Amino acid sequence: MKQLLILWAGQTGRNLQLARAAAAAASEAGEGEIDVRLLPAQQAGIDDLLACHGLIVATPENFGYMAGTLKDFFDRTFYPAQGRVEGLPYAILICAGNDGSGARVAIERIARGYPLTPACEPLIVHGEPDQAALERAAEVGATLALGLSLGLF
Numbered sequence: 251m252k253q254l255l256i257l258w259a260g261q262t263g264r265n266l267q268l269a270r271a272a273a274a275a276a277s278e279a280g281e282g283e284i285d286v287r288l289l290p291a292q293q294a295g296i297d298d299l300l301a302c303h304g305l306i307v308a309t310p311e312n313f314g315y316m317a318g319t320l321k322d323f324f325d326r327t328f329y330p331a332q333g334r335v336e337g338l339p340y341a342i343l344i345c346a347g348n349d350g351s352g353a354r355v356a357i358e359r360i361a362r363g364y365p366l367t368p369a370c371e372p373l374i375v376h377g378e379p380d381q382a383a384l385e386r387a388a389e390v391g392a393t394l395a396l397g398l399s400l401g402l403f
């Protein structure tokens with residue numbers, strides 16, 4: 251069974267909400283064909299990355315950058331992943347205060363180094379996620395799950 255890994259970072263739960271919405275939609279869209287794993291970024295490591303067939307990261311923007319726990323995940327897995335995850339499809343969820351572009355650019359730059367392949371446009375939400383934002387996060391999860399189960403990625 252293919253696996254979709256969803257990593258989240260954050261302190262006050264907004265990005266966890268986006269990640270949970272993506273995970274629920276991915277489970278539904280995957281119809282038992284996709285194993286969805288939702289983990290805090292600090293608990294994930296190279297084994298989790300190598301085991302997955304798709305990756306979603308959810309993070310706040312802190313000081314114009316991604317959250318430290320997500321950056322730490324990339325720091326810890328970059329070298330051991332070299333040559334082993336090329337082309338892995340990924341997507342970005344960001345719930346920021348009022349921007350988010352710094353986190354997006356930083357993640358995209360790092361992802362090109364692995365290299366990972368963007369599966370859809372990043373979602374950037376400002377402030378507390380409303381129903382529309384949660385639905386957009388769900389779309390991202392469903393897109394990854396459907397793409398994996400149909401072999402599109």
Ligand SMILES: Cc1cc2nc3c(=O)[nH]c(=O)nc-3n(C[C@H](O)[C@H](O)[C@H](O)COP(=O)(O)O)c2cc1C
Binds near residue numbers: 309313
């Ligand atoms: C230390 C710190 C720095 C932040 N810096 C930014 C920033 O540079 N740009 C921005 O848009 N929001 C910034 N924020 C706001 C958070 O990105 C925002 O509250 C986010 O939605 C929190 O997500 P969470 O609930 O998952 O922790 C910052 C918050 C904290 C705590």
